[in-house]
Amino acid sequence: MQKLITKIFTRKTLKYVIITISAFLLLATIGYFSLRNYILQTALQKVKGSVEARTHLVFNVAYARFTGISTVELSGISLVPQGKDTLFTTDTVRVSVKLLPALLGKVRLGYLQVANTQLYLRKDSLQTNFRGLMKPAKKQEKKESANEDFSQTAFNYVKTLLRYLPDEVQVTNALLHIKYNDSLQHITLSSLRWVNDDFKAIITPQQGFGAEWVAEGFFDKHDIKGEVTLHGPEGIDVYLAGLVKSGLGFKKLHLQIDKLDYKNKALVFEGKGNIDSLQLYNARLATDTVVFGKAGGNLAMRINRSYVIVDSTSVFSINDIQLSTFVQFPIGKEKQYALSLKMQSTPSQKFFNSLPAGMFNSFAGIQTKGNLSYRLDCSMDGSMPDSLKFESELKKEGFEIVKYGAENFARINGSFMHTVYEGGSPLRSFIVGPENPNFTPLDQLGPHFKNAILTNEDPSFFHHRGFIPQSFRDAIVAVYKAGFKFVRGGSTISMQLVKNVYLERKKTIARKAEEALIVWLIENNHISSKERMFEVYTNIIELAPGVYGIGEGSAFYFGKRPADLTMAEAIYLSNIVPRPKAFKYGFEKDGTLKNWLIEKTNLVVRRMVQREWIPATDTLGFNPQVQLKGPAKNFIIPSDTVLINPTDTIIEPVDLF
Template structure:
């Protein structure tokens, strides 16, 4: 029995040795057979031709390929590779896992081409028919965001080599007539440290960059930095200027990302990112170059099955400012976003010294004393937009302005020159004060018009500090529902600041500067509420090149603003949002449209509540608007054209 077992063991050992020897001797043909079948499947699925001149296995753990090319059908060549040798880790390979230990390439060239809507890389974004997640009974996924991050990082750190040498690597992007080329003479990854120079060419722009950092697959850590390799030069970002009309340049960028030990079913990512000397220029943001000396974030990112969260341990440094933001995005049906910032009192001058140059033009150089604190709270549930919550509160603590910046924010307190714009072009310039014969103090403007406009535009103007949180919250919810800027939610102070100090572009930068100027004017009482309302009624547009209550009263009714009737006052209030389209509220016989009547009755009831008419008059009110003067001619011409 023992003899038979011994003979059996010898045969098993001999079979194993012979099988191993056979596999070793036939490893090349077997590799090519597997590769060819895989290439055939990829070609059929994605419409690409993959070819090679030579494919070998110098050893059981190394693969060498020469003359590799990838060409999408009917498109430009995407990839060419003169040669590459990849060495694999043996033990993971025995378990069926691919883990790369070393890569050596020569002459890798990738060319991304897009002409109009056609590109040679669009197949990369086609679905493979497989999904990382499967819906569960609650509408969630069996593999949530934590699982996706773990899977993606697992693949990334498994495939990234411990050592690499890449010689003569070229990445080229051609979009229409613009060509951008990145050339690395030699990229070296040695003992977890990588380093390379990059030559960048785009049109007449030339740049020499240097990248370096650390890549540790064992601890799952990536660090990197980028700066110009030419002394005194900056990194000028290619591609952005020719395609988006923007210029972006900076001194250096640094980043790090580490995968921490998971907590429960959550993934934790920790790291930082820093950019120094950033400059951005785009006409839609500012006519001047926007400069940011230093921006840094030390972040802690959490991911669970259905959420991704920027933990409040995150700290953002912005020139001399720092704060801890909290942001959470949770997917339950549709997205639910929450965010908050709480910044305890800090020196007020830190804010004004940190504002990016060229962005907050009117407060640039402002000097202040005292302290400021700030709180932001936002809750947006796209499943229930009517539950949206938003509050933003900047508070001063012994705050005062020592010296104004580029603009005199108190200019509205005295007579000043105002310029009206249309499509960013100046159309009228006039004085706002007694020197202008069309200027009317509040005492010469009918209380009916004053109250009708206020109740229509900003009913609590004399009681709030420049912001009407309820209106902003409602406007934000409405805009999100419509997917565009459909409602502004601006207070009268905000409208004044926009018209007197700022351009009319609707963008985040302008809204931030607008909010800061409003806060400064209101909190420091730079202009009284009464004077602001007086300015407002004398500069707002009421029709084609019609500005102010005096011009509007003459244009529509041929009378002074002190003599307006209830109907006339409400009519003028009603057309402020769309002054050039006043004709749209009339029928073909010049009578008011039915859809206007409810608005008139609402404002009439509010006038009654303020004591400007009796409740009985308000309940029986029937608007009677008889357009006269120049407006009648415009209206008649429109009616003739339409008929």
């Protein structure tokens, strides 16, 4: 055997083998260098055809070539929508391919260099230049995607992206422009350097938004772990301007990825983050900038074929308030929704100190003792919205108010000056108390108006503690059925009173949150009696432009005191409370009530009988019509009158007694 091997592998044989291999490598090298630019151009043409077919964007590369053994250089790259502003340009892209993996049929990138890039996104009345990127999928593609496991597909995309992620990345002067209607924002990635998992980026915001920002950290593409910290120079906030009158600012943002994997048919993500001196401004959130101090949390999330699930081990915090969170949101055919929030027993002073500034201004400086805990449990089968279960409870343990802060919530127990605001500006001020000749004590209100206003606005007012859970459930169900559009609220008289006395009228998320907390505080700590709350409410409600309280209202419409109102007159006044400025359009040309007001009046009467607030005998021969005898009759606009830009005339206070 050894002799046979020796005979085969003679020096002469080895010489021929070496010559053959060398010749093959030489020919391969010659072929590679001769054909590589042709292959590159062919590949670019295929990419160009594919991009233009799928997006209707004109894709162009002015120059492409190989430099060195395995480096490709592209220049003059652009994406231009037909007849619209250029979407994307970049001067130069250089990318190197690792040779050894390439010989084994695997594409692995060594480094990537990108210089002088611009991305311009525009959306206004004239054009949207990025619409081609959002081309809707074809029916067949939609059908295939419906049967696809989104979580596995997403993880595969991530793994593919990481596989092609170069070991070294260098980006210089990448500029992003965003034009939305009349607003133009831009931000520049001045430089990005990524080497051996560590990276650092210098970001230059547009003028007026601070100095350069620094983003630095590491990312291990093999274990899929990393962290990033974004901050400005020492003592200078990072501030981001929005496109819809919004803003976000902070001193430092830290994000960390601890785990990203696909296990048991689910995409699993675990991470944490925190942000210092978070500031938010949005007109829908609050009228002032909201400052959170410190915010953060730990997030454990799973995504499978049917649901996005935030695990109950997730905890989010605002200063000293910590909320354990569970969320289940359907993304497949099943429609089981769930939300759970829990705040363990927390010292009440820490709770109030942790409330975001600019969002709970009435509580600034309040001093309390005792503990508070909170629980919210909400679940619903989307195929049967009426199955909604909703439970919310803020629980107190030895809780007491030691001293009021910016707002004295007990001031409604005596006479106080009430100011009405319209459009954020003070409209009128008046005293709520006996000093005001139009003030109507509860015992002089008369039974008809009391029963009518309770029937229309809040039948269980004297029995609940500020909130009606069923009303919240009904409101949530209505919003869901309307496609997550607001269609109805669940305000009680307590909530309306708090809104009118303590808060501005502008509708914001902050106002609703502050309103709910004030209602809880007043109702659950007996700051004011139900009788006094109802008395104040009936003396400040708007009944016409510039007309406030039942005393002024009964005089303005009928020239009489509240106690002298007939049942039809009292019900009429309660019916116009939701839209008092529209009272002038509620009558026909002959002075009679419109049919919809007649029907509503009869409905209120039936409900008062059902609740045994009036005997059925009182409705015999009942006439829902009313005759205006006060100044209101001079403002009526008959239904057949043509209106051109109608305005609500402010009416001077009426003093008839």
